[in-house]
Amino acid sequence: MKLTGAQMVCESLIREGVDTMFGIPGGAILPLYQTFHQYPQLKHILVRHEQGAAMAADGYYRVTGKVGVAMATSGPGATNLVTGLATAQMDSTAIVAITGQVSRGAIGKDAFQECDITGVTLPVTKHNYLVMDINDIPRVIKEAFYLAKSGRPGPVLVDIPKDLFTEEAEFIYPETVEIPGYNPTLEGNMSQIKKAASLINSAKKPVILSGHGAVLSRAFDEVKDLAERAQIPVITTLLGISSFPETHVLSLGMPGMHGVAYASMALDQADLIVSLGARFDDRVTGKLSSFAPNAKIIHIDIDPSVIGQNVRTQVPLVGDVKSVLQTLIPQVKQNNHEDWVQHIEEMRINHPSLRLKEKNNLTQQYIIKKISDITQGGAVVVTGVGQHQMWTAQYYTFSQPNSWVTSGGLGTMGFEVPAAMGAQVGKPDSVVWSICGDGGFQMTLSDLATIVENKLPIKFAIMNNHFLGMVRQWQHLFYEDTFTATQYSGNPDFVKLAEAYGIHSFRVTEKSEVDNAITDAMEHDGPVLIDFMVDPEENVYPMIPPGESVLEIVEEPTEEPTWR
Amino acid sequence: MAIGEHTLVALVLHQPGVLNRISGMFRRRGFNISSLTVGQSESEDLARMTFVVQGDDATVEQVTKQLYKLVDVVRVTDLDEDNSIVREMALVKVSATNQNRSEIIQISEIFRSKIVDVGVETVVIEITGDQSKIDRFIILLQPFGIREVMRTGAVAMSRGNAVTAQIDNNVSGASRVNNRPKDYDQNL
Numbered sequence: 001m002k003l004t005g006a007q008m009v010c011e012s013l014i015r016e017g018v019d020t021m022f023g024i025p026g027g028a029i030l031p032l033y034q035t036f037h038q039y040p041q042l043k044h045i046l047v048r049h050e051q052g053a054a055m056a057a058d059g060y061y062r063v064t065g066k067v068g069v070a071m072a073t074s075g076p077g078a079t080n081l082v083t084g085l086a087t088a089q090m091d092s093t094a095i096v097a098i099t100g101q102v103s104r105g106a107i108g109k110d111a112f113q114e115c116d117i118t119g120v121t122l123p124v125t126k127h128n129y130l131v132m133d134i135n136d137i138p139r140v141i142k143e144a145f146y147l148a149k150s151g152r153p154g155p156v157l158v159d160i161p162k163d164l165f166t167e168e169a170e171f172i173y174p175e176t177v178e179i180p181g182y183n184p185t186l187e188g189n190m191s192q193i194k195k196a197a198s199l200i201n202s203a204k205k206p207v208i209l210s211g212h213g214a215v216l217s218r219a220f221d222e223v224k225d226l227a228e229r230a231q232i233p234v235i236t237t238l239l240g241i242s243s244f245p246e247t248h249v250l251s252l253g254m255p256g257m258h259g260v261a262y263a264s265m266a267l268d269q270a271d272l273i274v275s276l277g278a279r280f281d282d283r284v285t286g287k288l289s290s291f292a293p294n295a296k297i298i299h300i301d302i303d304p305s306v307i308g309q310n311v312r313t314q315v316p317l318v319g320d321v322k323s324v325l326q327t328l329i330p331q332v333k334q335n336n337h338e339d340w341v342q343h344i345e346e347m348r349i350n351h352p353s354l355r356l357k358e359k360n361n362l363t364q365q366y367i368i369k370k371i372s373d374i375t376q377g378g379a380v381v382v383t384g385v386g387q388h389q390m391w392t393a394q395y396y397t398f399s400q401p402n403s404w405v406t407s408g409g410l411g412t413m414g415f416e417v418p419a420a421m422g423a424q425v426g427k428p429d430s431v432v433w434s435i436c437g438d439g440g441f442q443m444t445l446s447d448l449a450t451i452v453e454n455k456l457p458i459k460f461a462i463m464n465n466h467f468l469g470m471v472r473q474w475q476h477l478f479y480e481d482t483f484t485a486t487q488y489s490g491n492p493d494f495v496k497l498a499e500a501y502g503i504h505s506f507r508v509t510e511k512s513e514v515d516n517a518i519t520d521a522m523e524h525d526g527p528v529l530i531d532f533m534v535d536p537e538e539n540v541y542p543m544i545p546p547g548e549s550v551l552e553i554v555e556e557p558t559e560e561p562t563w564r
Numbered sequence: 565m566a567i568g569e570h571t572l573v574a575l576v577l578h579q580p581g582v583l584n585r586i587s588g589m590f591r592r593r594g595f596n597i598s599s600l601t602v603g604q605s606e607s608e609d610l611a612r613m614t615f616v617v618q619g620d621d622a623t624v625e626q627v628t629k630q631l632y633k634l635v636d637v638v639r640v641t642d643l644d645e646d647n648s649i650v651r652e653m654a655l656v657k658v659s660a661t662n663q664n665r666s667e668i669i670q671i672s673e674i675f676r677s678k679i680v681d682v683g684v685e686t687v688v689i690e691i692t693g694d695q696s697k698i699d700r701f702i703i704l705l706q707p708f709g710i711r712e713v714m715r716t717g718a719v720a721m722s723r724g725n726a727v728t729a730q731i732d733n734n735v736s737g738a739s740r741v742n743n744r745p746k747d748y749d750q751n752l
Contacts, residue, residue, distance in 0.1 A: 122585060123592050127635045130581075147635060181577060181638040305629035308622070 005134045006035040006165040009098065010042060012141035015173050018069050019043055020060065020425055022053040026073025027113060029100025031165035045425065045454060048446035050077050052418035054084020054155075055444070057095045059422030062405050063380060063430075065218070067094045067148050068422060074100045075113030078159070079120060083412060086124040088155040090409025091239060092212060094148040095155040096141075103163040104132060118159050126154030132161070134169045139177075146177045151184030152303040153216060184302060188319035188327060196274075196298045196315045197331035203272035203296075205340045206232045207252075209284075212239035212408070213277010213301055213321045219243070220401040222325035223276060230335040233344055235263045237278045239408040242398040247377065252344065253354075256284040258390040260353035261542045264550040266344055270295045277321045279306040281409070282546075290549035300324050351555060353542050354394055361535040362511050364388055364463045368395040371433060371461065374518045379431040380405065380423050384416035384440030386470035388463040390540045392435045414443030417460075421447055424456040431459070431522070438464040438491055448501045451527050459521045460503075460529040462494055465536040473539045498529035505529040567620040569598065571650055571720045574631055575639040578604065578611040582636045586613065589634060595619070595627050599652075599717030610638065614719045616695075643720050650720040653692045655680070656702060659709035660687045668708055675701050686711060694718075 025033040057068025078099040255263040285291040296314040377399035407415040420434035498505035521528040596618040677691035
């Protein structure tokens with residue numbers, strides 16, 4: 001069967017199970033777009049900025065587990081994808097980005113809208129391709145999807161010159177991939193699993209540190225099994241949130257810089273850390289030399305390079321978290337760790353990190369707690385980056401597996417709008433809340449148009465403090481209240497802005513209005529935007545200052561921290 | 565080997581952009597390499613690269629893992645100093661006069677190097693050996709006035725039967741290269 005390059009791309013995408021793509025056309029990719037009408041099973045969602053295409057594809061992957069697809073034209077279209085690709089690379093999420101390139105004869109000649117996008121994206125993709133022969137298109141797309149979703153997932157970019165789209169060749173779709181340099185280890189090594197089991201069986205104060213790998217491998221049942229079988233408390237990293245139900249008695253929540261005190265303390269006092277797809281980021285460990293001084297570490301990860309990268313490991317265990325746990329769990333003896341669990345319960349009571357303070361002002365903590373209560377912890381929650389992200393991590397009680405979408409590694413502000421869009425497209429029947437900062441929201445709000453166009457009933461809650469709140473907090477704590485370039489005094493009227501897009505919107509200024517506002521938003525059939533006018537001076541606590549140990553934790557903002 | 569120089573040999577796909585991927589990884593992860601060479605292997609579609617890396621064992625372990633993470637890298641071996649051959653070639657252009665030319669030739673003979681060009685005022689010498697031999701050779705020539713030095717960087721190979729990455733030409737496709745040592749996961 002002879003096909004054009006453009007038809008080959010579409011046929012390949014269909015064979016990879018793609019039904020939704022996010023993108024914007026332009027000169028170099030136009031011949032591909034002009035074939036879409038032949039393939040009605042491929043739904044293209046026209047975004048307003050290519051950054052939104054990459055981040056929507058990311059949000060889509062995170063909630064569905066299906067590779068997200070982003071498309072852009074050459075040059076500026078392609079470079080606009082970069083922040084989204086970097087976000088995906090840091091958080092190990094599977095995206096395939098397809099970009100148009102100038103025709104082969106023009107490559108390297110600074111042609112109009114030419115950019116070496118494979119060169120640009122080298123450090124922010126798992127792998128990328130510049131296709132120079134039409135016969136390579138099916139193989140490259142097959143490999144791109146395989147690389148993106150297998151092993152430690154990540155973004156893959158495929159750059160295709162314009163003239164390939166209109167050439168014709170025989171279309172043969174390969175059944176398998178053969179990549180000699182790529183062979184991820186999925187099953188754990190038996191003798192290492194035995195060692196892990198014996199460490200778990202002899203531990204007195206074990207904790208599970210559950211990270212994004214547990215979510216990505218969908219090991220929800222296994223994490224729960226392991227925790228319950230040996231009564232091991234579960235700490236979830238920022239991206240590990242929703243790998244274990246926070247309503248569970250063994251759930252401790254998030255540790256680290258803005259984690260709850262008892263989770264950080266449990267890590268500090270543990271004699272064994274069972275790490276499930278976590279990578280001991282500096283926001284979790286703080287000062288490495290004093291991190292978990294008494295703990296042995298079983299480090300389970302699909303990526304060998306993160307094992308031993310930051311912390312010393314007693315049992316390195318390369319493999320897929322779900323697969324490794326399935327082999328490991330039968331070797332773990334039932335246990336109750338009564339004293340340890342009891343001790344942690346006491347820490348939880350003595351260090352009530354999540355107690356809401358009796359204040360009359362409208363705080364983000366209060367709003368997020370209310371959203372959590374009213375949605376019964378069952379919504380898909382998307383955030384941007386900063387104070388509202390930390391408070392959502394703290395105060396939203398996630399009861400459903402894989403219901404949390406946030407940019408953890410790269411910390412990408414503006415993620416909240418397009419990622420929510422991708423999440424709602426991926427899960428049309430779920431309630432999706434996008435908790436936004438007024439700073440991040442203004443970076444990507446152009447996709448409100450896309451949301452309206454596609455009738456996506458996302459509920460936006462803007463935590464409007466007229467500040468880059470987290471930066472302001474650091475200026476307060478570490479720079480003697482010198483608030484340089486953090487105040488947003490010229491914010492638009494977000495309610496009017498939303499209305500201009502045709503989005504139902506209202507403003508909340510009083511605590512007493514919060515319940516009704518959230519309920520109204522839930523009852524409205526369509527997107528809603530609530531502009532919450534929150535206290536600009538609230539700071540996120542607990543806080544372990546950067547580079548310090550858990551001993552330096554400041555739990556309550558009642559007095560000035562000693563390290564200020 | 566503890567802190568110092570490690571010689572790594574990698575088998576990589578012989579494709580455009582591979583060198584860029586590898587050198588880019590070294591740069592962005594902050595690894596120090598003192599030399600990098602690349603050339604065709606015994607198989608048409610595979611190339612061998614030799615890196616000389618500065619660092620302790622933990623650094624070399626990270627370098628190895630990060631190399632494996634690149635899709636185009638098939639196999640990486642950290643060569644044991646005592647059990648491998650490391651060679652570098654250099655061309656050295658040195659000032660020569662009628663008075664001292666014979667002295668230069670004498671030194672060259674001691675080092676088993678080859679005079680490849682004799683000019684009115686210069687001599688070009690080709691020398692092969694391990695890095696320290698070439699270092700010493702250059703030091704000895706310095707008094708004559710060195711005009712230009714061009715070193716290739718090290719290439720290396722293990723002694724005896726061991727092959728840095730076995731290619732089985734009887735099998736087709738990916739499986740013809742065993743891409744990871746069997747004990748790799750245990751020895752992390």
